Amino acid sequence: MSTVAGIIRALNSGVKHLAVKRFTLRYPEQKLKFVGDGFQFDPQTGVGIAGQKGRHILFHDKCTGCQLCAIACEGIAEAIAMVKVNNTWKHNKKAIMPQIDYGKCVFCGLCVDACPFYALYMTNDYELSSFTKEALIYTPSQLAVKPKVAQDVEIKIDDRGATHG
Amino acid sequence: MTTQLPPGMQLERVDERIMTLNVGPQHPGSGHMRLIIKVDGDYIVSCDPDPGYVHRGEEKMAEYRNYIQNIPHLERPVIHDSCNILYPYCLAVEELLGIEVPERAKYIRVIASELNRCVYTLYWLSIYGIFLGHSTMFMWPMGDRELLIDLLEALSGARVTHAYFVPGGVRNDTPSNFEERCLRQVNYFEKRLKEYEDIFYQNPVLKQRTEGTGILSRMDAIRLGTTGSVLRSAGVDFDIRKKEPYDVYENLDFQSQVLKEGDSYARSRVPYLDMLESCRIIKDALKKMPKSGSVRTKLKPNPKGGNDEAYRRVESGRGALGMYVVSDNKIEPYRVKISVGSFRNMICMPYLLKGEKLGNMPAVYWSLNYWPVEADR
Amino acid sequence: MSTIAPKFRLSRFVASLMNLILWILVLFTLIGLPLVFIVLFYIELPEINGELLTPYLALTWIADPSRTLPIIKSLLQTDFFRIAAFPGFGFAALLAAATIYIERKFLAKMQLRVGPLYCGKVEGILQLMSDGLKLISKEIIIPAKADKPIFWAAPLLFVGTAAALVSLIPVAPGWVVADVDVGLLAVFAVIGFFPIITVLSSWASNSKFPFIGGIRALHQMISFEIPLILSLLGIVILTGTLNLTEIVESQQHYWWIIFMPIGAIVFFITLLAELERIPFDLPEAESEIVAGWLTEFSGMMYGLVQLGSYVKLYAFAALFTILFLGGWSGPMVWPPFPQEIITEGITMGPITMKIPGLPLLDQEMLNATLWFVIKTVGVIMVILLPRGVFPRIRIDLLLHTGWYKLIGLAFVNIFIALALLYAGVLGPGGLIQ
Numbered sequence: 001m002s003t004v005a006g007i008i009r010a011l012n013s014g015v016k017h018l019a020v021k022r023f024t025l026r027y028p029e030q031k032l033k034f035v036g037d038g039f040q041f042d043p044q045t046g047v048g049i050a051g052q053k054g055r056h057i058l059f060h061d062k063c064t065g066c067q068l069c070a071i072a073c074e075g076i077a078e079a080i081a082m083v084k085v086n087n088t089w090k091h092n093k094k095a096i097m098p099q100i101d102y103g104k105c106v107f108c109g110l111c112v113d114a115c116p117f118y119a120l121y122m123t124n125d126y127e128l129s130s131f132t133k134e135a136l137i138y139t140p141s142q143l144a145v146k147p148k149v150a151q152d153v154e155i156k157i158d159d160r161g162a163t164h165g
Numbered sequence: 166m167t168t169q170l171p172p173g174m175q176l177e178r179v180d181e182r183i184m185t186l187n188v189g190p191q192h193p194g195s196g197h198m199r200l201i202i203k204v205d206g207d208y209i210v211s212c213d214p215d216p217g218y219v220h221r222g223e224e225k226m227a228e229y230r231n232y233i234q235n236i237p238h239l240e241r242p243v244i245h246d247s248c249n250i251l252y253p254y255c256l257a258v259e260e261l262l263g264i265e266v267p268e269r270a271k272y273i274r275v276i277a278s279e280l281n282r283c284v285y286t287l288y289w290l291s292i293y294g295i296f297l298g299h300s301t302m303f304m305w306p307m308g309d310r311e312l313l314i315d316l317l318e319a320l321s322g323a324r325v326t327h328a329y330f331v332p333g334g335v336r337n338d339t340p341s342n343f344e345e346r347c348l349r350q351v352n353y354f355e356k357r358l359k360e361y362e363d364i365f366y367q368n369p370v371l372k373q374r375t376e377g378t379g380i381l382s383r384m385d386a387i388r389l390g391t392t393g394s395v396l397r398s399a400g401v402d403f404d405i406r407k408k409e410p411y412d413v414y415e416n417l418d419f420q421s422q423v424l425k426e427g428d429s430y431a432r433s434r435v436p437y438l439d440m441l442e443s444c445r446i447i448k449d450a451l452k453k454m455p456k457s458g459s460v461r462t463k464l465k466p467n468p469k470g471g472n473d474e475a476y477r478r479v480e481s482g483r484g485a486l487g488m489y490v491v492s493d494n495k496i497e498p499y500r501v502k503i504s505v506g507s508f509r510n511m512i513c514m515p516y517l518l519k520g521e522k523l524g525n526m527p528a529v530y531w532s533l534n535y536w537p538v539e540a541d542r
Numbered sequence: 543m544s545t546i547a548p549k550f551r552l553s554r555f556v557a558s559l560m561n562l563i564l565w566i567l568v569l570f571t572l573i574g575l576p577l578v579f580i581v582l583f584y585i586e587l588p589e590i591n592g593e594l595l596t597p598y599l600a601l602t603w604i605a606d607p608s609r610t611l612p613i614i615k616s617l618l619q620t621d622f623f624r625i626a627a628f629p630g631f632g633f634a635a636l637l638a639a640a641t642i643y644i645e646r647k648f649l650a651k652m653q654l655r656v657g658p659l660y661c662g663k664v665e666g667i668l669q670l671m672s673d674g675l676k677l678i679s680k681e682i683i684i685p686a687k688a689d690k691p692i693f694w695a696a697p698l699l700f701v702g703t704a705a706a707l708v709s710l711i712p713v714a715p716g717w718v719v720a721d722v723d724v725g726l727l728a729v730f731a732v733i734g735f736f737p738i739i740t741v742l743s744s745w746a747s748n749s750k751f752p753f754i755g756g757i758r759a760l761h762q763m764i765s766f767e768i769p770l771i772l773s774l775l776g777i778v779i780l781t782g783t784l785n786l787t788e789i790v791e792s793q794q795h796y797w798w799i800i801f802m803p804i805g806a807i808v809f810f811i812t813l814l815a816e817l818e819r820i821p822f823d824l825p826e827a828e829s830e831i832v833a834g835w836l837t838e839f840s841g842m843m844y845g846l847v848q849l850g851s852y853v854k855l856y857a858f859a860a861l862f863t864i865l866f867l868g869g870w871s872g873p874m875v876w877p878p879f880p881q882e883i884i885t886e887g888i889t890m891g892p893i894t895m896k897i898p899g900l901p902l903l904d905q906e907m908l909n910a911t912l913w914f915v916i917k918t919v920g921v922i923m924v925i926l927l928p929r930g931v932f933p934r935i936r937i938d939l940l941l942h943t944g945w946y947k948l949i950g951l952a953f954v955n956i957f958i959a960l961a962l963l964y965a966g967v968l969g970p971g972g973l974i975q
Contacts, residue, residue: 006367007369010369010932013363015927017652018652022651022655023654023655024656034319035319036340045459046463047336047337049337050322050337052318053323075230075238076230106237108326110233113336122322155312157349157350162353207937298933299934300649301649301652301653364931368931371933524936
């Protein structure tokens with residue numbers, strides 16, 4: 001008898017769920033919203049600011065070419081290499097800046113933790129695919145561009161279920 | 166045969182009755198490891214697990230990275246549960262370097278660890294469902310994981326491989342509306358968990374398939390050295406969060422879940438009860454967390470441990486996860502040894518599968534909560 | 543976006559279009575037309591007004607509006623239409639295709655996800671068409687040591703047997719492809735053929751996983767055939783006939799499911815086992831033996847096996863409707879054909895046209911078909927439901943259920959039927975007619 005009761009309860013549970021809303025995120029028509037502007041780090045307090053770990057952004061007016069980000073990455077993924085850039089600044093007389101290879105980067109954010117000059121942050125941009133491996137190596141001028149990230153939906157919960165809406 | 170065989174290989178007589186099956190790495194019913202099963206008709210005569218397909222030399226590579234660079238490296242054995250595998254490392258290194266962790270960081274660590282435990286257990290549960298042929302139990306946990314992964318993404322910036330814990334605390338503070346979002350989603354998650362009862366755990370077909378199979382008695386569980394949910398489903402009340410509490414677990418109010426039967430059904434049920442407890446722990450920790458405070462103790466650049474060693478262990482989704490860190494006054498550790506629950510529980514496979522029917526093989530094998538990547542490191 | 547496709551040139555496009563048209567015309571003239579004539583040589587052509595209706599004559603007469611409808615009506619009564627379109631293979635294949643789509647959406651909704659969504663503007667309606675096109679375009683790979691004649695014939699036999707089952711089912715009074723006096727016995731005979739096809743195709747594949755799947759399918763189908771036959775004996779005892787049309791007509795006042803619920807439940811469970819649906823899908827257990835006896839079929843052979851499987855699903859659901867749910871009986875909801883169109887004709891502006899031969903199909907038949915389809919779709923939904931709710935059963939529990947429990951319940955059902963008959967409640971001369 002308990003078998004029959006169990007079968008009926010299981011079927012009942014299945015039928016009940018026909019009334020619950022569907023949960024799927026219809027990517028790429030809908031894209032998830034993020035809180036904040038990306039992962040950042042404040043070297044004075046030594047604590048990061050919460051955010052999505054996406055593509056990096058390099059502020060040319062703050063980077064001094066100290067190579068600390070490249071040294072931090074050497075033990076992890078060896079994705080940062082310092083390259084020469086065309087201009088020189090007062091704060092960057094050696095005229096070198098990091099170039100990040102996203103084929104190797106693991107998006108851990110320790111390079112952001114290592115930078116003492118507020119020059120390297122991470123943004124919300126996660127759509128980085130390309131057709132060639134060479135296109136994945138972002139030069140310092142490509143890294144300076146602030147990305148436009150589409151953000152549409154987030155998880156909403158009501159009494160008929162949770163959806164991405 | 167007069168020729169010498171290479172070392173490690175042996176000759177076997179081909180038996181007419183016994184068929185050797187290779188439930189290998191390329192099989193829809195196994196993880197990334199191999200089971201060499203000898204079957205006599207429908208009964209398994211012997212089972213020989215063959216791990217090692219995912220061995221990457223994590224422990225050796227950890228000797229070439231300094232203490233902070235080891236963070237993204239050592240979280241790779243279990244990428245969903247990454248906070249739980251970094252937890253003993255951070256605790257051990259804090260002991261070595263003599264660092265104090267602020268109070269708010271401890272609470273955030275507990276919340277992140279419990280969220281990770283739920284994320285891993287849901288993944289395991291969905292694969293358990295599909296091994297038994299239950300397609301709804303494959304889809305529901307994967308969908309409900311999204312609720313928790315969304316929270317972890319807001320907290321640490323990445324969905325898996327969070328790289329969130331560091332020796333000294335956590336890397337960043339919680340985002341702006343995290344507490345109420347976490348409470349809302351964890352409440353809904355608890356409601357979703359209660360739906361699994363009717364359709365899975367009280368389903369008569371499932372009970373007929375898993376009850377009474379692969380029974381592990383209490384004495385055997387202790388004798389074989391099992392840990393985690395396998396141990397607790399055999400009637401031994403040993404949860405490291407209760408017996409050797411670390412961080413703020415002694416302030417939080419939860420029970421360790423123990424079941425007595427020791428069969429596959431109990432082994433599949435203990436992680437589910439653990440998840441319900443995790444929801445309570447998260448809600449409790451959110452209430453008791455200090456509202457402000459620093460979350461990270463600043464370390465000196467390039468910290469060096471003295472000639473010292475430290476061992477700490479933590480209850481992860483699969484059992485006791487311990488890290489033994491030895492340092493010899495350099496910026497890299499001299500030796501990092503990872504002791505994982507999956508590898509310890511693997512001894513149960515040849516022991517439990519002997520004499521079982523072949524149809525019970527997926528139910529018993531996956532109920533041992535074995536994660537091949539972690540076992541191979 | 544793609545770097546592989548060449549750039550578009552209009553002249554090349556027009557040239558390829560012309561090439562395609564040329565080939566279609568050549569093949570049609572050389573092969574298509576002779577085939578049509580050969581086929582027409584064997585089909586019986588109807589006679590209208592004493593003249594034999596050849597295709598040329600039909601084409602000239604259709605231009606005359608007063609003769610169009612009688613021609614079409616006479617075509618509707620031919621055997622060929624019954625076998626190919628309604629209630630035969632065309633109808634079954636259409637319902638089978640709709641079932642596949644509904645199953646995917648139904649399961650997806652139960653599992654809180656979307657199912658097919660992008661193929662076709664509205665919630666992925668054209669997904670089946672794209673799946674069919676994909677299967678046609680794939681290469682059919684045959685294992686080297688396979689038994690080629692049987693391997694090629696197996697999917698065709700499977701679809702053929704499923705279609706044979708469909709041909710015995712009456713959809714509306716008078717609309718059945720094969721009106722056999724021992725219809726139910728013929729159904730049992732056809733059902734007994736399915737395990738043979740499964741074992742033949744699994745043996746012909748010459749590979750380990752199909753072998754295990756075929757043996758399991760054999761065990762499963764054979765052990766559930768006996769309860770299937772026994773559960774229907776109650777109905778045969780109470781109606782006294784094996785003809786399916788007469789069984790439906792005996793349910794005019796009450797349905798058999800009211801008096802024999804146990805038989806209905808046993809028949810439903812054995813139906814799930816014969817169709818290899820979850821929880822009884824051991825022969826195709828995906829996580830243990832890859833795909834069971836269908837492993838080596840690829841391309842359109844797999845498509846045919848799936849089509850046969852779903853046509854079989856429709857056939858069994860229709861059988862359940864006929865035997866237990868009253869077939870096509872139901873209140874008259876189809877609106878009657880407006881009489882003015884017959885007497886006065888259709889008025890469009892200044893022209894009034896009288897079309898003789900209307901109505902094409904009478905109201906009773908359409909009403910019967912409507913109720914039949916509604917009930918069959920309901921039964922199909924109930925068959926689809928356990929797929930999302932139960933895990934797969936193990937083989938020894940399956941055999942135990944089939945041989946002990948279901949045969950016992952079927953015998954209980956027979957005793958109930960006999961008791962009702964001898965108490966004079968039902969059957970000829972009973973209290974309830």
